[in-house]
Amino acid sequence: MTDISKTNSPLLESLRATAEAYPGRAALLGDHEGFTYGELLQEVTAIAAALNARDLQVVGLFANNGPRWLLVDLACQLAGVTLVPLPGFFSPQQLQHTISTSGLQALLTDMPGYFADAPVFGAGEAFAGMTLLPCTQVQPAKLPADTAKITFTSGSTGTPRGVCLSNATQFATAEALAVSLAPLRCATHMCLLPLATLLENVAGAYTCWLLGGTALVPGLERLGFSGSSQLDMQRLCACIDEHQPDSLILLPQILKSLLDQVDNFGWQPPPTLRFVAVGGGKVSADLLREATSRGLPVYEGYGLSECGSVVALNLPGAVREGAAGKPLPHCEIALRDGEIVVRGPRYLGYLGGTEDDSGSRDGWLATGDLGSRDSDGFLHITGRKKNILISSYGRNISPEWIESELLRAQEVLQCVVVGDARPYCSALLLPRPGTDATQIERWIESVNRVLPDYARIRRWAPLTQPLTFADGLLTANGRPRRDRIAERYAAVIEGLYRGDRDQANAQKTFSSAPASIPGDQNPGVA
Incomplete structure (x- = not known):
């Protein structure tokens, strides 16, 4: 199907209306290339026709950020092809799992050399500015009806889990965001996170288009990304300065690093940012307050891939410090025994499973997140249900709560709180290169003064x-895999509870290793 007037994609219908009214708008x-609304639909229609001509039903996409990524996304919607975005930060083993379980018939990529030795692919052909690699050894997968996209999340194990989404669910999220953000009149959005991240894909590009705006999609290397976890902040700031966007989507660690550029390197956010x-x-209220005071108009939100990304968001005129915002108009949020449940547009099921995997009751989706709502309806996230630590004194403790306090300091880049079945809490910390251990100890002391006794950090050790x-x-x-961290650092953690204070503070000055910046998701917010 390549007739936009007959597509089951409401996003494409909206794009057609904008193209008819403003065909020359960017x-x-x-x-290296750009498209007006009119040109975008022409290119999407041509790619969709080529996909249909090859009788493809499931296509993977492994590519750098750029216009071609989004053109293929839209073309798959028009052609009725299920798209499987493959994150560039996945390991080879995770990519293999994703490819084999999703039943890909072909893979579109701008990095064909990466798959040169993969026996699962045949000889490639030029296609839509990329290379189309046919899959020769993958078995078809049983997908729920109307599956338009399979977004893979890390889940609680190292094996990615495929979340099957319809076009309608993705559009519902983008439309709710567009309605909420319309008063801001944001004309340009710069996609900073990888487009394979549902958050940037839906809340970023789709929402921008529903507002009639221009999506700016520089390549990841232009943004300063390298490898799976490194980010050159000076390059990122230079890219923001060059494009002068109206809106951005950030992960907490990137926000923290931007503040470091403001405080220690003299960078100033562009006045265009709205x-x-x-x-x-979880983002600390202090961090958000500091960002706002330095010219970054930041607003915390919350969501999950199973709901098509964002479900709650702070907005101008409706902000509550320490809260993840109020529910967006397309969904409802409630609490059951302290767990957040959501009702509204949702996923179709997990790849290889059924809708019953969702943990839903009466149309409500159990998120696994713990939280509360205040008298004004703002949602407060306190942690993950399965992450709760229970001390040897029987106190229930959310590690995310303590971590968000410790991470307010620029000197602390990463933090994992431990203490399950232990008499007190301890922390594994990654200090900023060059930070003295005394600075860390003083910071922990200041944080402890505002924490109840049972949640205070008694000892800490540096991450290697x-x-x-x-x-x-x-x-x-970017969320810690607590079970794997506990296994990797088992000896260090034991040392913290053997009374070996020397081990906990062995390093007085820390190496110059670069800061770790995770890839997304479900930028919590998916």
């Missing part, structure tokens, strides 16, 4: 190297 700009969404994990997704110690959106 819709998509990359490093809205900067932050998600992917940054936690990364590639090492299997972070999820795709």
Whole structure:
């Protein structure tokens, strides 16, 4: 199907209306090419026709950020092809799992050499500015009806889990965001996170187009990304300065690093910025307050891939410090025994499973996140249900709560709180290179003064190297994999509870290893 008037994609219907009204308006700009709304639909229609001509039903996409990524995304919607975005930060083993379980018939990539030795692919052909590699050894997968996209999340194990989404669910999220953000009149959005991240894909590009704006999609290397977990902040700031965007989406660690550029390197956010969404994990109120005071109009949000990304968001005129915002108009949020449940547009099921995998009751989706709502309806996230630590004194403790306090300091790049079945809490910390241990100890003392006794950090130890997704110690959106970290650092943790204070503070000055910046997801916010 290549007739936009008959597509089941409401996003494409909206793009057609914008193209008819403003055919010459810029819709998509990359490093080396750009498209007006009129040109975008012409290119999408041509790619969709080529996909249908090859009788493809499931296609993977492994490519750098850029206009071509989004053109293929839209073309798959028009052609009725299921798209499987493959994150560039996945390990080879995770990519193999994703390819084999999703039933790909072909893979579109701008990095064909990466798969040169993979026996699963045949000889490639030029296609849509990329290379189309046919899959020769992959078995078809049983997909729920109307599956338009399979987004893979890290889940709680190292094996990615495929979340099957319809076009309608993705559009519902983008439309709710567009309605909420319309008063800001954001004309340009710069895609900073990898487009394979549902958050940037839906909340970034789709929402921008529904507002009639221009999506700016520089390549990841232009943004300063390298490898699976490194980010050159000076390059990122230079890219922001060059494009002068109205809106951005950030992970908490990237926000923290931007503040470091402001405080220690003299960078100033561009005056064009009107809205900067932050998600992917709990963000301290102090960090958000500091960002706002330095010219970054930041607003915390919350969501998950199973709901098509964002479900709650702070907005101008409706902000509550320490909260993840109020529910967006397309969904409802409630609490059951302290767990957040969501009702509204949702996923179709997990790849290889059924909708019953969702943990839903009466249409409500159990998120696994713990939280509360205040009298004004703002949602407060306190942690993950399965991450709760229970001390040997029987106190229930959310490690995310303590970690968000410790991470307020610029000197602390990463933090994991431990203490399950232990008499007190301890922490594994990655200090900023060159930081003295005394500075860390003073900071912990100041944080402890505002924490109840049972949640105070009694001892700490330095992480020997940054936690990364590639090492299997972070999820795709930067959350710690606590079981794997506990296994990797078992001896260090035992030392913290043997009374070996020398081991906990062995390093007085820390190496110059670069800071770890995770890839997304479900930028929490998916």
